[in-house]
Amino acid sequence: MPMPSAWPARIRAVAAGELTPLVPKPSATVVLLRDGAGGPEVYLLRRRTSMAFAGGMYAYPGGGVDPRDAEAELGWAGPSPEEWAERLGTDARTAQAVVCAAVRETFEEAGVLLAGPDGKTLVEPWAWAAEQAALEARELSFAEFLRERGLLLRSDLLAGWARWTTPAFEERRFDTWFFVARLPEGQQAAREVGEADRTVWLPPAEAVRGHAEGEYGMMPPTITVLRELLPHPTAEAAVAAAADRRISPVLGRAELAGDRITVRWSGYEELTIDGHFPVD
Numbered sequence: 001m002p003m004p005s006a007w008p009a010r011i012r013a014v015a016a017g018e019l020t021p022l023v024p025k026p027s028a029t030v031v032l033l034r035d036g037a038g039g040p041e042v043y044l045l046r047r048r049t050s051m052a053f054a055g056g057m058y059a060y061p062g063g064g065v066d067p068r069d070a071e072a073e074l075g076w077a078g079p080s081p082e083e084w085a086e087r088l089g090t091d092a093r094t095a096q097a098v099v100c101a102a103v104r105e106t107f108e109e110a111g112v113l114l115a116g117p118d119g120k121t122l123v124e125p126w127a128w129a130a131e132q133a134a135l136e137a138r139e140l141s142f143a144e145f146l147r148e149r150g151l152l153l154r155s156d157l158l159a160g161w162a163r164w165t166t167p168a169f170e171e172r173r174f175d176t177w178f179f180v181a182r183l184p185e186g187q188q189a190a191r192e193v194g195e196a197d198r199t200v201w202l203p204p205a206e207a208v209r210g211h212a213e214g215e216y217g218m219m220p221p222t223i224t225v226l227r228e229l230l231p232h233p234t235a236e237a238a239v240a241a242a243a244d245r246r247i248s249p250v251l252g253r254a255e256l257a258g259d260r261i262t263v264r265w266s267g268y269e270e271l272t273i274d275g276h277f278p279v280d
Contacts, residue, residue, distance in 0.1 A: 031043075032181055043061070043200075061105050065101045070093040070097035072096075074143040077116075117151060159179060159181065160179055163248065164250045208223065
């Protein structure tokens with residue numbers, strides 16, 4: 001991945017104290033998995049080039065936390081917010097809002113709803129386009145949507161995978177929890193998404209190869225998760241493997257040495273980006 005053109009100036013400005021880093025916004029993203037003929041496949045959407053953040057990049061369904069969901073009373077099946085807080089390394093209020101964001105965004109962007117009338121069944125979400133639009137416009141909180149429909153959030157269908165924080169020098173910053181989930185039986189992921197101009201199901205190996213060859217542009221967390229999924233032979237195996245993963249923030253950091261700039265992600269040396277960028 002080449003260094004984005006805006007990074008050198010912003011990195012220097014942060015280092016010189018001329019630019020105050022933004023506070024990252026809590027967010028969640030879900031790696032939706034299904035079993036294909038040759039093993040697990042991942043649902044990816046290509047963000048429209050007009051998007052302010054990661055335009056043209058392939059990504060998983062995801063988005064920002066709605067603060068209204070942190071305090072709301074809602075039906076819940078599976079690990080409690082307190083249990084998720086311990087798993088995600090945060091407090092119960094934040095954990096509840098993050099899990100809500102993960103399920104909401106999977107519904108908004110993939111048309112897949114991890115909710116049902118009880119802790120064992122799910123609902124068919126296809127007739128709820130108006131609700132999807134209201135959620136996307138933030139006219140309706142996810143907790144309100146669940147209450148109005150008499151649904152329980154199925155937190156047992158999610159598994160925590162990772163947490164990545166956007167580097168301090170980025171123009172937009174997110175503190176993002178990554179989850180994995182199997183595509184529920186009887187549901188299908190959307191082929192058309194408002195914020196995307198393409199959606200695909202790809203085996204992780206094909207996605208990694210396409211990224212290396214320049215076919216699929218991806219941000220560091222996206223390609224890293226795909227690489228981490230390579231050893232798992234089925235979607236179920238990948239979700240089960242999440243239980244053994246440690247979730248702690250991964251943050252890219254910049255190093256300056258004269259006109260040379262290096263950006264590293266601790267523990268992920270394969271992501272290192274560097275080059276010489278003379279000051280204009």
